[in-house]
Amino acid sequence: MALSYRTRRRLSALILVVGLPAYIVAAVTLTGWINDRYGRLPLLAELAVYVTLGFLWALPFRFVFRGIGKPDPETETERSGDRSA
Structure with missing residues (x-):
């Protein structure tokens, strides 16, 4: 079961x-x-030891963190760089 973008962010x-x-x-x-x-x-x-442990903590959570820094792919409208007040 794939997690939604919002669930992965949380x-x-x-x-x-x-x-x-x-x-x-x-x-x-x-x-x-x-x-x-x-x-x-x-x-x-x-x-x-510390470097190895620092690397190993993230391995089980790769699927959660993948793509979090990118815009939400599930939204229909693309957000443009314009920010009008």
């Missing part, structure tokens, strides 16, 4: 406002647990 906002901060807390907690359990990772290894 869902993407919810993911960015609620889901991403929760994921960041989980990632920092996970790396803190690794550091406590095995000792501090080397700087480049820790950087690699």
Whole structure:
């Protein structure tokens, strides 16, 4: 089932406002647990973990974010650059 443009916009906002901060807390907690359990990772290894986790959070949500920055394709009339008051 395909989500409408409006639903995808709302869902993407919810993911960015609620889901991403929760994921960041989980990632920092996970790396803190690794550091406590095995000792501090080397700087480049820790950087690699954060970069990998930063990339992985978006993979399940690609279909939600695809095309969000573009105009609504479901509207019949195209919005022109004119903005009359």
